[in-house]
Amino acid sequence: MPNSFAREAIQSSKVALGLAIRADRRRTISTGVFQVVGAVAAIGTVVIGKVLLERILDDGATSPQQLLWPLLGLALVTAITGSIAVIRNQQERLLGERVSQLVWNEVLDVVTNVDLMTYEQPGFITEYANVERGGMTRPLPMTKSVFGLMGAGLGVVAMLFALVSIAPVLAPILFLGAIPAVIVSRLASRSEFAFAQRLTPDFLRREYLRRVLTHREYAAEVRSFGAAPNLRSRHTMLDGVVADGLKTQVAGRTRLALVQIAGSALSLVAVLLVIVYMLDRNFLSLPQAGAAAIAVRILGSQLSSVYGSFSTLTESAPFVAELNKFLRNRPKVNALGEPEVLHRRLTLSNVGFQYPGRETAALAGIDLFIDRGEVVALVGENGSGKTTLANIVAGLYEADSGEILWDDEPLARERVRASVTMVFQDFAQFSFSVSDNIDIAGRAITNPGRVHLAAQGAQLAETIASLPSGFDTMLGRDLDDGLDLSGGQWQRMALARALLKNSSLIVLDEPSAALDPRAENELFHDVRRVLDGRAALLISHRYSNVKHADRIYVLDGGRVVECGSHYELMSRGGKYADLFTLQSAAYSIESADE
Known part of the structure; x- marks a missing residue:
């Protein structure tokens, strides 16, 4: 089971990184570089801090001028760390939009090209809903968590070297505190994925009721039959189901988080107590103890980053795996072939x-x-x-x-x-212009006269001529500037659409x-x-x-x-x-x- 979990996490990480690189290679690489630079800056903080402590505690032999360069170095490292965080956040914002666009386009490739019979099956709709609700938003956080593990992992390794050089006994104590975090991350991942799968049918039912209660196509019948109170009651019931499920999930995740925090806090307290003990027994000098304390503090911060990144990675892995399965297990393009003329x-x-x-x-x-x-x-x-x-x-x-x-x-x-x-x-009534309603496939972009001929063939010419902007008039009530047509006029619009395909x-x-x-x-x-x-x-x-x-x-x-x-x-x-x-x-x- 652990091997299976590790394989899923590694495979999903590859998928997420691949999507990010395909979406924006330059920003993906820069995000990784910023993580590494941040880790190096953290190492610089420990080194400079140790130098400062040694000079401050050097029984007055250090002049103020000798403290200037370490202080400037510390200020520079702090400024670099803060600046990198700001730049990285803005770059990740752009990267997030690019990744979202790429994922949406790949999902649309599947949804729009999958066989109609497959599309109409309830199982496909549920699978798509699971992907839309969970998988489509996970690649970027997972990519960031991979880079976070790289950067924080580098910082952890550097801090461990620093600690080992000062007091080797401190490292194992900190690692013991990591064990609960790993176990908790695995349990949280399973719990979150199961929660999403379990409540997807209720989410779908609730979203459908919201559509019935708010969309124009249902408005007349809802009002005519006085159906709103009953439908609202069913919506409220589903709200309760979702809220109860979320309440249980949050309580479970909170308990797991408290276990993780307690493990980390206990290991940190144990390390600090050991440092005090070693200082009291003269196993460490005061500068060494100070440097060790700084290293432990930074290491604790880096370990928290590792735990957070690892938690995000493990939680996102099953969702990204499901997204990858949805994208790969369907025909990529069920393209239209060349049209044939019926001769006989x-x-x-x-x-x-x-x-x-x-x-x-x-x-x-x-x-x-x-x-x-x-x-x-x-x-x-x-x-x-x-x-x-x-x-x-x-x-x-x-x-x-x-x-x-x-x-x-x-x-x-x-x-x-x-x-x-x-x-x-049940023909479609698109909230597009008249031209775009007729030429939904863009066949006549270079020859708009074909649209006019199709409209004439469907006996729509007079109707279109009476519209405010003719063929450029926006139709439908889904958008603010759209005009509606009668049922018969819409039906002729559908016929014109067919005639245009020729x-x-x-x-x-x-x-x-x-x-x-x-x-x-x-x-x-x-x-x-x-x-x-x-x-x-x-x-x-x-x-x-x-x-x-x-x-x-x-x-x-x-x-x-x-x-x-x-x-x-x-x-x-x-x-x-x-x-x-x-x-x-x-x-x-x-x-x-x-």
């Missing part, structure tokens, strides 16, 4: 898919094809597998079985994702969910003009919106149970005809009631 057909053959942890398959034996320029529809009741299949077609999920062919050739999922665009049912195939998942009936009717009757020759996979819960599709696939229980045109399916009198008739009847009743 996209084919899904015998495709199956099962969500992790589920007992039954979400999709099984799916056969589907989409020809160039076709509009193909997916319909089915809730839970039939429509969105799952759409995610596979869009390259966001990888099928567990079967094959996907692009123009009769297998195509890597990264290239499928680059070649297909998906308009999501893929051969667009997946439209409930593209009219936020549109009013007139706008919805216009969209579906004009869908081919909007697509401008692109193929489309259309998902809609309103059967009247898909009857003009070239082909309709009916899903039930993750399987295709029917396929054909609207008129073919209606003539068969199967599931599609039943659902279409049922929905049409419901609309007819509503119209009659009105």
